[in-house]
Amino acid sequence: MTILSGFWLFWLSLLLASFLALILKKKTNYLRSAGTLLLCLSCLILILISLSILGKGGSPLEFEVKVGSFHLPFLIDGLSALFLLLLSVLTLASVIFSLDFVKKYKGDEFWKYYLILPLFIGGLAGLLTVDDLGPGFTLAWQLMVISSYLLIRWGRPTKVSARPALVYLLFMEAAWLMITGSAFLAKGYIFGDSLGTVGLKLAQSGPWQAILFFSLLFLGFGIKTGVFPFGQWWIPDAYSTAWPQVSSLLAGLLEKTGVFGLIRIFFFVAKSSGAAFNPDLWGKVLVVAGVITLFIGTVQAIKQSDYLRLLAYSSIGQVGYIIFALGSSLLAWNSSLPLAKSLASVIFIAAVYHSLNHGIFKGLLFLLGGNLLYATGTRDLNRLGGLLSVMPVSGFLAAIASYSISGMPASSGFVSKWLMISSNFLAGRDSLLLTLSGIVALFTAAFTLACYVKFFGLAFTSAGASWKLKRSIKEVPWKLLASEIFLTVICLSQAFLPMGYVKLIDRSLGLSSGFLLSEAGGDLLSGKMFSLKIHDGQSLLAATSPLLMLFLIVLLAFLAYWFSRSAHPAETKVPAWLCGYQDLNLNNVYADRHVFSDLKKFFWWTGGSPKKVIDDNDPTVLPDSQPKGEVE
Amino acid sequence: MWKRLTEKAFRRSVWVYHCNSGACNGCDIEILNVLTPYYDVERFGIRLVASPRHADAILLSGAVTRPTLPLVKKAYQAVPAPKLVFAVGSCAIGGGCWYDTYNVTGGGDKAIPVNYFIPGCPPRPEAIIFGIALALGLVDKKVAPVELKQMEFPVDMYRQAKILESNRVIYKLLGEEDDRLLSGRK
Amino acid sequence: MWLWNKIKQLTIPSRTGVVTLRYPYKPRPAPAGFRGQPVWDHTKCIGCAGCASNCPARTIFLRDICQEIRILIYDSSRCTYCGRCADLCPEKAITMSENFELATDNRQDITQTIELFMMTCQRCGRCYDLEIKNALDKLQMLGYRYDSLEVRKVIGQSTPEFEPEHLEKTATYRRPEKLEKSSCGKD
Amino acid sequence: MSRKEELLNLLKDKLRGKFLAGSSLEDKRLFIDIKKEALVETASLLMKEGARYQMGVGYEAKKNGQGLAMVHTFAFDADSLLVAIRALTTEDKPEFDSLTPFIPGAGWSEREYIDLLGLHFKNHPNPKRLVLSDDWPEGIYPLRQDVPYDLMPPSAEEVAFRLDEAPPGSSIIPFGPFHACLHEPAHFAVYVDGEEIKGCEYRGFMVHRGIEKLAATELTYNEIPFVAERICGICGSVHSVNYAQAVEAASGLKIPRRAEFIRTIMLEIERLHSHLMWLGVAGHLIGFDTVFMQAWRIREKIMWLAESLTGNRKTYGMVIVGGVRRDIDLTKADLIKKTLSEVEKDMLALEKAIIKDKAIHRRTKGVGYLSREKAVEWNLVGPVARARGLDMDARRDHRYAAYDEVKFDVVVADSGDVWGTLVVRIKEIYEAIKIIHQCLGKLASELQGSPLAIEIEGPVPAGQQGLSVVEAPRGEAVHYVLTGDDNRPERWRVRAPTYPNLQAVPDMLLNNKLADFPIIVGSIDPCISCTDRVAVIDRKTAADRILSRQELEKLSREVRSKT
Amino acid sequence: MKVVAVFVNLIYFLLLAPFLEGVMRKLTAWIQSRKGPPLYQPYLDLLKLLGKENLNSGGNWAFRLAPILSFSSMLAAIALIPLTGQANILAHSSDLMTLIYFLTLSGFCLLVGALGSGNPFAAVGASREMMTTVMLEPVLAMLLILGTVRIGNFSLSAAVSGVAVSRGGSYFLMLVVYLLALQAFAARQPFDIAEAEVEILEGPYMEYSGPNYALLRYTLNLKRMFYAWLLVSCFLSFILPANFLFSLLLQTVLIIVVFVLISLIGATHPRFRIDQALKYYALLLILALIAVGLAVKGW
Secondary structure: OOHHHHHHHHHHHHHHHHHHHHHHOOOHHHHHHHHHHHHHHHHHHHHHHHHHHHOOOOOOEEEEEEEOOEEEEEEEOHHHHHHHHHHHHHHHHHHHHHHHHHHHOOOOHHHHHHHHHHHHHHHHHHHHHEOEOOHHHHHHHHHHHHHHHHHHHHHOOHHHHHHHHHHHHHHHHHHHHHHHHHHOOOOOOOOOOEHHHHHHHHHOOOHHHHHHHHHHHHHHHHHHHOOOOHHHHHHHHHHHHOOHHHHHHHHHHHHHHHHHHHHHHHHHHHHHHHHHOOHHHHHHHHHHHHHHHHHHHHHHHHHOOEHHHHHHHHHHHHHHHHHHHHHHHHHHHHOOOHHHHHHHHHHHHHHHHHHHHHHHHHHHHHHHHHHHHHHHOOOEHHHOOOHHHOOHHHHHHHHHHHHHHHOOOOOHHHHHHHHHHHHHHHHOOOOHHHHHHHHHHHHHHHHHHHHHHHHHHHHOOOOOOOOOOOOOOOOOOHHHHHHHHHHHHHHHHHHHOHHHHHHHHHHHHHOOOOOHHHHOOHHHHHOOOOOOEOOOOOEOOHHHOHHHHHHHHHHHHHHHHHHHOOOOOOEEEOOOOOOEOOOOOHHHOOOHHHOOHHHHHHOHHHOOOOOOOOOOOOOOOHHHHHHHHHHO | OHHHHHHHHHOOOOEEEEEEOOOOOHHHHHHHHOOOOOOOHHHHOOEEEOOHHHOOEEEEEOOEEOOHHHHHHHHHHHOOOOOEEEEEHHHHHHOHHHOOOOOEEEOHHHOOOOOEEEOOOOOOHHHHHHHHHHHHOOOOOOOOOEEEEOOOOOOOHHHHOHHHHHHOHHHHHHHOHHHHHHHOOO | OHHHHHHHHHHHHHHHOOOOOOOOOOOOOOOOOOOOOEEEOOOOOOOOOHHHHOOOOOOEEEEEOOOOEEEEEEEHHHOOOOOHHHHHOOOOOEEEOOOOOOOEOOHHHHEEEEEEEOOOOOOOOOOOOOOOOOOOOOOOOOOOOOOOHHHHHHHHOOOOOOOOHHHHHHHHOOOOOOOOOOOOOOO | OOHHHHHHHHHHHHHHHHEEEEEOOOOOEEEEEEOHHHHHHHHHHHHHOOOEEEEEEEEEEOOOOOEEEEEEEEEEHHHOEEEEEEEEEOOOOOEEEOOOOOOHHHHHHHHHHHHHOOOEEEOOOOOOOOOOOOOOOOOOOOOOOOOOOOOOOOOOOOOOOOOOOOOOOOEEEEEOEOEOOEOOOOEEEEEEEOOEEEEEEEEOOOOOOOHHHHHHHOOOOOOHHHHHHOOOOOOHHHHHHHHHHHHHHHHOOOOOHHHHHHHHHHHHHHHHHHHHHHHHHHHHHOOOHHHHHHHHHHHHHHHHHHHHHHOOOOOOOOEEOOEEOOOOOHHHHHHHHHHHHHHHHHHHHHHHHHOOOHHHHHHHOOOOOOOHHHHHHOOOOHHHHHOOOOOOOHHHHOOOOOHHHOOOOOOOOOOOOHHHHHHHHHHHHHHHHHHHHHHHHHHHHOOOOOOOEOOOOOOOOOOOEEEEEEEEOOEEEEEEEEOOOOOOOOEEEEEOOHHHHHHOHHHHHOOOEHHHHHHHHHHOOOOHHHHHOOOOOOOOOOOOOHHHHHHHHHHHHHHHHHO | OHHHHHHHHHHHHHHHHHHHHHHHHHHHHHHOOOOOOOOOHHHHHHHHHHOOOEEEOOOOHHHHHHHHHHHHHHHHHHHHOOHHHOOOHHHHHOOHHHHHHHHHHHHHHHHHHHHHOOOHHHHHHHHHHHHHHHHHHHHHHHHHHHHHHHHOOOOHHHHHHHOOOOOOHHHHHHHHHHHHHHHHHHOOOOOOOOOOHHHHOOHHHOOOOHHHHHHHHHHHHHHHHHHHHHHHHHHOHHHOOOOHHHHHHHHHHHHHHHHHHHHHHHHOOOOOOHHHHHHHHHHHHHHHHHHHHHHHOOO
């Protein structure tokens, strides 16, 4: 079986899954198992495809499909394969998660979900594989956009979801216009040219056309990735409206396709367009845009009370990191310092690494958000608390995910952020912009931490939720947990096997032709980079030794444990001490809206003040969904 | 050995939690006063702490009133063992001059086991320090029950008479002897 | 400006130095006239119960256990050390000592019990004269507070009209409920 | 025509048939009996005339078959006049019209008697439980004469006061009763939105010791000063002097001048120690422990002084009805002078070091602001009022003891915040020193050798009303005495300065930061034990019906042993 | 030798940290005209706490694990540092970001534990602590980055020694910033906002008792000592002699001097409110940014 036929098989199973949904409709159990099976199958196929490309002896796959008068160029090189891998892993988790989660759906939500989801995944896969800005791109884009529009639209009662979905649609269509339109700036562009060709043609165009071309593409993909201020306009609403497992795909992948697009433009097309591309300018633009995005997004995330919105804002922030790293990589590559040149690819790898990391842990966090929604029915952090004792597994997983995204030592977030920021500092020693933006990035890391202390602390530790929500709360079904454990394992592997992943990314870049930085460090991309020293005794090992750090902490923790328990103290369970008169109750919990209040006020100028959290079972939005269920 | 060391350290570092169960302020002010420059109990390692979780001793001042009775019990439970309780002032020891009114349940030992009594209304800071020093083993107790008689009768006829014996109920009435036996333990 | 203020604050201790007293290593007697523990001189006491009937804390008790023996108990655990007993004692048998180091681990340690030998006046049938002139401080005719349990009740109560139904109400009265029962920690 | 007669005529004129009687033993007091329907009318008339509401007194006047009585007292500061209006109601319909709707400061005074006497107040905006404990059963009113003083109904575990719901969007931070910033048990349920205070509810009266029932049978006129002193350990002397003055006023006793001077000296020494104490505590509350330590170091000398003057550091025990117990002779006067000069010197040094400290300004200026109008509305008293520009001081407005012979300034600030109270208190320290020096001068010259107390010949006449005010360190304390038989008053009511001030605290807290809660509450120098006391003396009843009594005794004892 | 250096780090800090608290308490007592506790009092306090009952109000593992992890990550941070300027074995696999993150982790654990206790006071404290961390951690980072920018090496010893490598404008500006931030790092007045005793009853520490509290106190002591050490070794590295023992001795003396400074400032200030403090921190941040900017420009 060739890779190409595998690719068609993937599409076939997706379409079949969609088709089955139309047929089975109300036979929910059949539909659930059939849909899941087919989706899993397609994911497995995709994993096989990407592995065979990335694996030993693999090579990029390039082919064309003829539809009517259009030629659709497809390219599955190392980079696409990497992102396809991420896509399939996340989809797998999301699909397994859906198995039990969809049981909560009412009426026709059920079969609609199974109808659209395969198309959405197909659209995403299409975007990662088409190699043009014309018909192929349009087809994939529209498939993805319309399907995701529907998924967002149905995620919540109409009253709540109509607006966010529409806004999403409008922004995506605007982005599409910009992206497809941009190519026409290249001299002699023919609708349907592959990216490489566009680049070459661009090289012959005037300087202004080039700038306009890149600007339009930056804007288009920027809207998609959620660069400030576009992200704020659609991301929080859309992510918090869609079903959590869909949001997990949206945040984990849909955004990453934007990143993928940016990489394709600024690191591949840019190369073929040669002198028409100004790396200094675009590096700075990306760095500034990235830094603003990461700072504003994260600060806004702190303000949210709806945990899904919190996650959404935080993913804007995280994407900001990636964009920042891409820009700083460009700048470093353009720098005159030899060290900086060699570090450019490190930063780039860090960016890709962070995309993968973020895809995994943000996907995981959204799924965990789904857990919370499933178990408690509310999306309001003010009403949660103390879930750790009733949902221990979810709590543990959430702790790991929060820990990772905060970038604490011995976590996947640490590895990628560390690579990104430390090499940024080294490369940007003489550049005020790079140093200062590095500091902002570091500063923001503290905000990310605050954000997730809040998320984890208020949802899982804090004071009891079961009496807060006046219902008994149980741990979610094992299928939900299984999907999350799967992602957690990957997340941990990203933390503890950084060398493996770096090599994987390195290899994938090696398999992608026309990469801008490929000549940069000469031998750097050949796998020698992550030996002990890269240049002048510069050690970059810290990122590669998280196991050592883990060992250190655990060892010292045992020491601390021994020390603290050396006198064999008794341990007793007591109620919290509230100065005697009151007991812990509904009213005296320091809820989410109060936490960090002064910090929120201090950063009022960043905007993004939280909206009133409306739950699905809120009477103000219920009447809409009620009759619909009865019609069925 | 470690355990013994910690026990030894306990008497050298007593952190106290001030618990006012309905005092007139007099004792509270004097309790604060022992922290001030002239008396400075911090030289014995004593600190006033804000949370009962950090405390080793409760300084109870004031008669235990009806509303504070459950609260004092709660506070006592909130202190980790081993713990000491000092009843500071006459109100905390025996309920003070309002020991039997409708809103006062009596002395501190009605609510929680009291280890040391520091009489005074309010006790001078020196008296509080003396009480604390007594607990730390720095000084010896200076008081003992006094029993005086104007005349010794050659025959102990009064004591043996049954009817008189029944009249001795005054002791019970006054001091609640049983209570004293319970609370006045070493 | 800021620094100047801080320096001024730092000069205060440098001027006064460490003022901490050496107590309890060095004794620190109370000033003259201090109202410490009251001490009964049993040789002077005539058993008039003036102290008992004027004690605001009602912590001095007298009780006749027979015709000749009267017992005085001073329970220091409630004493307010006001010194009224010493003021009003017609025989000056009570002195407010300057002893304040009364701390103890046993409540029993601060009690004084005196067994008084009483001789009744053959003429008037009382033991003593009412010495005090001030109308507000007059010793009560009973002479002492609790000569018997029954009388104690007579003196003690204000309410012959109280109806026990009042108390019964307490059992049936519906008290306000607690806001929310805390289940934190149980969940 | 004096102001008093003017008022009397005005009331007679306006009330007509509802006016029952007007009487006064002294010229600075006016006691009026009215019909209960006229209560609101009279009160609003008085308020219109510029009165300041002081307190309400409720009691059961069963002896004369009168049912339940409610007395409201008012002060005319400018005219040194105190007015009390009394109305009666029957026991089967114990209802009065509430004054609270137009005198918010009367809120607590009325709520108190809902609890203690079972009165009803029509139109009271918030008739919640105030004084009694949460688990106290309804239907038993401790101040009623048929309830024994040591009745202790069984306690109930799972009962709580129903605190108001926090306003939407805020949660409750439970301050107290055992909290480091409150040295007394009282509960503040503080509503916060983040770090900002959006209001608070007070659940205090945990130091309510019900002195009244105890005194109903146990205490005599001259025992009460010592119990009164223990209402509050800080300003005890204020209460004993105040009580003694009220009794003396009611019975028409004139005490020796020397005793009045000694009382004045003790009151001012008490003010000195109290203000220094407050300064220290305020420092502690804003986290400035050095100020705490230094202020208390200075204060300690005053404590030693008090100890050698009176034999005790706090509860001086100097006052009895009719005079004082101990003399201040020349050697003691020298001791006072020496101590005061040391204290003044130390205090000046401390003041210099902190008064311009920007860091302190930052924590006190603009914090706990309350406008002058609000201060009037809440009937604030003492330094809290004076910091809001209200020029009032009972020492000057209602001269008592020896204050008519000494010169001093009333310190007024107008910043209306915590800083203002700090300045007022610091300045008052120097004023107090000035007053003591003047008193000592008088004692040494004119009053040598005069007696300390008068011999009281006969019993105190029953049924007389006495009203007295004393400017405590925290503000004006008011005592009301209705004399009774059997060597004890029938009713004795104390209104501590914290009582009105505390009612205004929620207003002061509004929109301040959580971190300022301690210092704002601290700024009124709350004396919760004063406020919670309810030291009322009931009259003793006949000693018959021993049998039912014994049953009762047994019953209540049993019940108590269970709790 | 390099392995031993790790243990030297740990032992040096573990032994000295409580003593420094003793110094601080003694000095504070002196400013308050009183005698104060003996210098060894903190050791007794810790020892006593170890023997006490461990009360658990949170009832979840986050609450129980937090003090242990907080302590151990603080120790981990300390294990990394180049005491007297000499890198130890861990320097190969760590750098200044690891250090910063370890420090942050220590605070993070405390916060999760505080939230885990379920107590609103602890939650207020945790919220304040986090706000402080967010604003202050970057100042620390910028200090170390200053060194990195100077030397061009991301290792910890480079970052530490780089600060004072040349004493130009950025050095002095950063010194000022650090001195201004010192109280906040040490969590002493006026910046003991998160632990404010009279308002929120020691905040995050409130629910911890016995051994757990001992660990947290020890962590706090270690943290204070760390920041004092950082001041000495970053800004005064040029006066430390080369000999290890002498250098250690001089360092100890200097650290004690820093503690004297901390106590003096602490005893003469009231506590700030968090909103006031945030403004102050923002000022520090801007100054620190300027300092780094100056360093990039080579000043």
